[in-house]
Amino acid sequence: NADIAMYRAKELGRANVQFYTEEMSAAALRRLHIENGLRRGLARGEFRLHYQPKYQIDDNRLLGMEALLRWNHPEEGLLLPGEFISVAEETGIIVELGEWVIRTACEQFKAWQQKGRSVPSLAINLSTRQCRNDGLVEFIGSVLARHQLEPAAIQLEFTEVSLMNQMAQIGDCLEALHGLGVKIAIDDFGSGCSSLTDLKRFPIDIIKVDSSFVHGLPGSSEDQAIVRAIVGLARGLGLDLVAEGVETPDQAAELQKLGCHQGQGHYWHRPAESEQLFRQQRA
Ligand code: C2E
Ligand code: MG
């Protein structure tokens, strides 16, 4: 009966709408929970930095450390950036949180030097949102000066996707950062389809090959072709190249063969607290 079918469809429609809004409000609540927690967490010292080493593939020489943010949430345990960075960006809290990251990572870098640990470089992830804050360049300059850190040893990583959406707005910021003497890296390269013109126009020093292209190595001929193309691009433009997400010895060997000589990933080390990394360090 048509009437009944119509009625059912309406009921179903209503049910769907209800379901949808319930899901939405659960997400909105979650977001609010994270947002409020971020400020409190910052004030209460709930954030931590883990570090992941970067290696020269052929001789496993340590090239540097990348700081990765962790949130030791009082109710939810250890949270990864994927669960809170976007909220921090949307609310602007990333400015303050990012300053904490920069300050803490640089203090750690200095401490490694003072303990005679040979860590040649420090990489810090930044959101482009931090570039919209006028004080960023000055802040980084003052932290480097305070700890007497060599600017060229500092690498600031921006994801390709975030850069390519906003090159026009943040080009000046990148230039100013570069003017401090620090290096600029494009993270997750290949996932965002940047224009080659942007690579030429902006002061980029380092390309990090997205882990999705490392994943299929050594077997996938598509991934081989993509990595080979990125290697050619980096060589031609005089940029350093690092592969991310290297998990197996075969992937490392294939990268080396394709001309990518630096890597990072679980094959060498998972991100960990500084003490743990140095306790585990191979002799
Ligand atoms: P990213 O900078 O590309 O960092 C690499 C991510 O891959 C990290 O995830 C790391 O734990 C993970 N990873 C490393 N090696 C392997 C591997 O061999 N296999 C697999 N499957 N994964 C691996 P994490 O720590 O969850 O960070 C995710 C992203 O969050 C980072 O990606 C970075 O874009 C962002 N992020 C991290 N810390 C900060 C920060 O302090 N500020 C900002 N703005 N973003 C940050
Ligand atoms: Mg990174």
Ligand code: MG
């Ligand atoms: Mg990455």
Ligand code: MG
């Ligand atoms: Mg990495």
